[in-house]
Amino acid sequence: MSTTMLSLRGLTRRFGGLTAVDAIDLDLAKGELISIIGPNGAGKTTLFNLVTGLDLPDAGTVRFEGQDITGLSPERLAAEGIARTFQLGRVFGNLSVMDNVLIGAHTRLRAVKPAVPLIGPLLELGLALLRPASVKAEEERLREEVKVILARFGERLLPRIDQPAYSLSYANRRRVEIARALALRPRLLLLDEPTAGMNPTETTEMQGLVAELKAEGLTILLIEHKLEMVMRLSDRVIVMDEGKKIAEGPGEQVRGDPKVIEAYLGHGLTTKQESAA
Amino acid sequence: MSSWLDYTINGLIVGNVYALVAVGLALIFGVSRLINFAQGSIYLVGAYIGWVAVVQLHTPLPLTIIVVAVAAALVGLIIERFGLRPLQNSVRIAPLLATIGISFVLDQLVMLTFSPNPRALPSQLPDIRFQIGGGTIGPLDLLIAGVGLTSALLLFVFLRYSKLGWAVRATAQDRDAAMQMGVDVNRVNQAVFGIAAALGGVSGLLVGMYYNQIDTAMSLQATLKGVVAEVVGGAGNVPGAVIGSLLLGLVESYGVAVFGTSYRNLFAFLLLVVVLVLRPNGLFASARQAPPEPLTGTFIAPSRPVRIPRWALLIATAVFAILPLLPVSFYVLQTLINAWLLGMLALSLTLVAGTIGQVSLGHAALLAIGAYTSALLSLTFAVPVGLAIIGGGLMSAALGTALISPSFRLRGHYVSIATLAIGEIVSLVILNWESVTRGPIGISGIPPLSLFGYELVSPISIYWFSFIVMVVLALLQGRLLGSHLGRSFRAIRDDDIAARAYGLSLNRYKSLAFIFGGFAAGVSGGIAAHLYSYINHETFNTQQSILALTVVILGGLGNVVGAILGAVALVGLPEVFRIAAEYRILIYGIVLLLLVRFRPQGLLGTM
Ligand SMILES: Nc1ncnc2c1ncn2[C@@H]1O[C@H](COP(=O)(O)OP(=O)(O)OP(=O)(O)O)[C@@H](O)[C@H]1O
Ligand SMILES: [Mg+2]
Numbered sequence: 087m088s089t090t091m092l093s094l095r096g097l098t099r100r101f102g103g104l105t106a107v108d109a110i111d112l113d114l115a116k117g118e119l120i121s122i123i124g125p126n127g128a129g130k131t132t133l134f135n136l137v138t139g140l141d142l143p144d145a146g147t148v149r150f151e152g153q154d155i156t157g158l159s160p161e162r163l164a165a166e167g168i169a170r171t172f173q174l175g176r177v178f179g180n181l182s183v184m185d186n187v188l189i190g191a192h193t194r195l196r197a198v199k200p201a202v203p204l205i206g207p208l209l210e211l212g213l214a215l216l217r218p219a220s221v222k223a224e225e226e227r228l229r230e231e232v233k234v235i236l237a238r239f240g241e242r243l244l245p246r247i248d249q250p251a252y253s254l255s256y257a258n259r260r261r262v263e264i265a266r267a268l269a270l271r272p273r274l275l276l277l278d279e280p281t282a283g284m285n286p287t288e289t290t291e292m293q294g295l296v297a298e299l300k301a302e303g304l305t306i307l308l309i310e311h312k313l314e315m316v317m318r319l320s321d322r323v324i325v326m327d328e329g330k331k332i333a334e335g336p337g338e339q340v341r342g343d344p345k346v347i348e349a350y351l352g353h354g355l356t357t358k359q360e361s362a363a
Numbered sequence: 364m365s366s367w368l369d370y371t372i373n374g375l376i377v378g379n380v381y382a383l384v385a386v387g388l389a390l391i392f393g394v395s396r397l398i399n400f401a402q403g404s405i406y407l408v409g410a411y412i413g414w415v416a417v418v419q420l421h422t423p424l425p426l427t428i429i430v431v432a433v434a435a436a437l438v439g440l441i442i443e444r445f446g447l448r449p450l451q452n453s454v455r456i457a458p459l460l461a462t463i464g465i466s467f468v469l470d471q472l473v474m475l476t477f478s479p480n481p482r483a484l485p486s487q488l489p490d491i492r493f494q495i496g497g498g499t500i501g502p503l504d505l506l507i508a509g510v511g512l513t514s515a516l517l518l519f520v521f522l523r524y525s526k527l528g529w530a531v532r533a534t535a536q537d538r539d540a541a542m543q544m545g546v547d548v549n550r551v552n553q554a555v556f557g558i559a560a561a562l563g564g565v566s567g568l569l570v571g572m573y574y575n576q577i578d579t580a581m582s583l584q585a586t587l588k589g590v591v592a593e594v595v596g597g598a599g600n601v602p603g604a605v606i607g608s609l610l611l612g613l614v615e616s617y618g619v620a621v622f623g624t625s626y627r628n629l630f631a632f633l634l635l636v637v638v639l640v641l642r643p644n645g646l647f648a649s650a651r652q653a654p655p656e657p658l659t660g661t662f663i664a665p666s667r668p669v670r671i672p673r674w675a676l677l678i679a680t681a682v683f684a685i686l687p688l689l690p691v692s693f694y695v696l697q698t699l700i701n702a703w704l705l706g707m708l709a710l711s712l713t714l715v716a717g718t719i720g721q722v723s724l725g726h727a728a729l730l731a732i733g734a735y736t737s738a739l740l741s742l743t744f745a746v747p748v749g750l751a752i753i754g755g756g757l758m759s760a761a762l763g764t765a766l767i768s769p770s771f772r773l774r775g776h777y778v779s780i781a782t783l784a785i786g787e788i789v790s791l792v793i794l795n796w797e798s799v800t801r802g803p804i805g806i807s808g809i810p811p812l813s814l815f816g817y818e819l820v821s822p823i824s825i826y827w828f829s830f831i832v833m834v835v836l837a838l839l840q841g842r843l844l845g846s847h848l849g850r851s852f853r854a855i856r857d858d859d860i861a862a863r864a865y866g867l868s869l870n871r872y873k874s875l876a877f878i879f880g881g882f883a884a885g886v887s888g889g890i891a892a893h894l895y896s897y898i899n900h901e902t903f904n905t906q907q908s909i910l911a912l913t914v915v916i917l918g919g920l921g922n923v924v925g926a927i928l929g930a931v932a933l934v935g936l937p938e939v940f941r942i943a944a945e946y947r948i949l950i951y952g953i954v955l956l957l958l959v960r961f962r963p964q965g966l967l968g969t970m
Contacts, residue, residue, distance in 0.1 A: 140863070159863070160864045160866075161866050161867065161868045164866035165866050169864075170864060176858050176861035177858075178853065178854045178857040178861065178862075179665055179857050179858075180663070180665055180853060180857055180969060180970075181850060181853055181854060185850040185853075185854075186854075188847070188850060189850060189851070189854045189862070189867070190865055192847070192851065192867055193865070193866035198846075198847055207871050207874060207875055208878075210848070211843075211848065211875050211878065214842075214843060214847060214848045215839060215842055215843060217842075217846065250665065250667065253665075270865065270866075
């Protein structure tokens with residue numbers, strides 16, 4: 087028996103005359119990996135924004151572990167255990183790799199951020215300045231944990247742990263984003279084109295990492311243009327076009343669906359990302 | 364003036380004048396997403412060129428208008444070509460700071476050329492008034508209305524029917540797409556700056572004639588009013604700017620009718636704050652929109668801060684600590700006391716503007732709150748001065764944070780506008796709240812600095828006192844930056860969307876930054892009050908806010924040691940070179956411009 091982690095019903099977002107996300111239904115079970123594919127402008131990223139609270143739906147609901155989370159702020163959703171990466175990469179450019187990933191663990195700070203109403207923020211300021219042993223220990227623990235997370239990327243990030251993120255290669259910035267998301271200890275992870283701009287070796291590496299995360303039981307929603315990777319990783323694939331869900335099912339089945347082929351052909355076979363990569 | 368009709372006519376006329384400024388701002392914002400803080404300076408230049416034309420060259424009115432429009436347009440073109448175009452590919456904060464620097468340089472040049480005293484600008488029109496209904500209207504009113512309408516019509520025709528106008532509209536809609544279609548963005552910028560400047564200059568001329576007086580304080584006021592009108596109408600929305608201007612003119616005029624003249628500006632800024640809070644995209648904005656994804660860390664210049672070894676800092680601290688024991692003149696001590704006070708303000712601003720990325724242009728208001736609180740606590744309630752200063756710091760932290768909190772949802776340039784307006788509001792409240800602040804008379808007889816009952820009157824003791832306070836604040840701030848709050852603040856500055864997605868509440872952390880920074884600024888203001896023994900609503904003014912900003916940029920945004928180094932440099936160097944006081948602000952403006960252009964990361968680098 088599987089429990090449903092995420093469940094979308096009739097989720098809709100309009101921009102002026104354009105319906106970017108059109109009545110999307112989706113159910114994601116615990117430990118499942120669903121890929122969302124579709125031509126450029128299909129509304130995939132907008133859907134992620136709606137799930138993570140960065141944008142508000144015009145209609146429909148988002149449920150997370152049975153709880154209605156529609157319209158909650160991104161801060162709240164992060165605290166609930168939803169982490170995401172961004173398509174174009176949003177690392178904190180002037181922060182070191184270590185600090186970037188530590189921000190990922192922000193919602194897990196307890197000692198320095200006591201959950202006291204009203205004066206909580208002032209306590210946080212005081213504790214940050216005084217730094218009692220409990221706060222120091224917490225910080226130390228998180229720093230060790232960050233190193234463990236970074237070790238998942240082999241020698242890509244560890245040697246650069248103190249470098250500012252702006253100085254990293256594009257691929258490394260993408261990795262920092264994923265490391266940051268993992269530091270949140272997410273219960274739901276949303277990856278928006280994690281391999282965009284990566285070469286084949288790097289893509290394979292990333293595919294291995296996502297497979298590992300899935301094997302560890304993480305629930306993942308993945309946007310990806312590289313079909314090869316989608317086919318290997320996904321339990322199910324959802325195809326979007328012009329905001330609508332046009333197909334859903336196991337990879338092989340979706341791949342042969344005439345509607346899907348039509349959608350991709352209609353917009354030109356190669357997507358922007360793929361031709362750029 | 365007596366009747367509502369008169370107030371309405373006055374409101375519309377003044378609104379027309381604001382519209383000439385605001386339309387220019389909207390055009391510029393439309394094509395370059397930049398709020399041109401130098402727009403008021405062009406208006407000032409226009410007024411003074413008009414004065415030269417009318418009073419010295421005796422030009423007839425139509426020629427005066429043409430001369431002013433052409434000369435102002437030239438100034439606009441120069442600003443665009445040499446001030447902003449070189450910054451096209453730099454970080455977002457750069458053009459913002461550049462227009463602030465340009466504004467200071469222009470204002471100071473006008474002041475140095477014409478002296479700060481007001482001048483009369485005769486209107487060149489017969490002084491008669493026509494009765495209409497219950498009110499009257501004069502030829503100048505008609506001229507202003509006529510110029511407003513004509514400019515609107517010309518602008519409409521230009522944007523609608525000329526090729527360049529089409530390019531302007533295309534660029535405003537989607538800059539990248541316009542460039543791909545072969546639009547020459549430089550030419551568009553030029554056109555827009557030229558038009559904006561011509562309109563702004565003529566507006567200055569008309570206002571000068573309307574009040575028959577011009578002075579150098581007009582510049583900041585015009586920028587503020589134009590920005591208010593533009594934001595009310597929706598940044599970048601040209602017709603919106605016109606409507607926003609007329610609305611602003613009416614609100615002010617009716618406000619004056621009910622409450623009196625000294626409340627005019629208060630209404631303008633309250634309108635701004637209300638709009639920013641309720642409808643940050645303006646009254647006529649279309650649907651809510653998520654901001655586009657930024658490139659990584661594009662707000663401030665990425666850099667590796669210069670690492671200064673601990674021993675070097677210790678030696679420097681020791682040298683400055685024992686300095687008064689060496690044979691140095693009182694003059695040197697006095698200068699350094701000023702540097703330490705400015706250093707405290709810079710610590711505050713470098714945290715707020717640098718570390719968490721809220722470029723505050725009203726920071727002097729925090730000084731004023733601290734100074735007034737400390738002065739009144741010690742005078743009225745006989746609180747010991749040491750405690751009163753801490754009280755000033757706390758009040759500044761609390762009140763400053765509360766006042767700025769409505770703008771926590773804003774980003775980039777909007778924060779600067781809001782802080783500028785809030786700074787003005789604080790100064791206006793101090794001026795008008797006579798029962799507490801003693802209004803325009805100011806507060807005199809503030810007790811001198813004292814600690815545990817001992818008065819600190821010798822320069823040496825004052826030096827040590829202010830030096831120690833500053834060092835303690837700097838150490839605390841260093842500790843703050845090393846904590847999880849330091850990285851949280853910087854994360855919010857680099858990308859507030861990603862920060863929110865990882866659970867960082869903008870309200871919470873911006874509040875904490877302003878609380879900490881407000882305390883440092885309030886303490887600085889408190890000490891200053893007891894040193895000066897007299898303060899009024901003009902003691903802590905925008906010039907100080909800009910000076911502090913220059914210090915912060917010079918030292919490196921967010922850089923604690925840099926803030927102090929910058930303060931010593933900017934206070935000390937003019938003394939070393941014996942630069943006359945009038946030229947200093949000009950030099951600060953030029954320093955700011957050169958830094959933005961050639962070393963945006965400052966001396967010690969952004970943290
Ligand atoms: N903030 C916005 N304002 C207006 N339109 C938007 C906004 N965000 C997205 N859109 C539009 O919504 C549609 C869906 O965009 P979205 O970014 O979700 O597509 P996508 O499937 O992620 O495409 P890609 O594969 O290129 O990343 C596009 O037509 C886009 O132009
Ligand atoms: Mg996308």
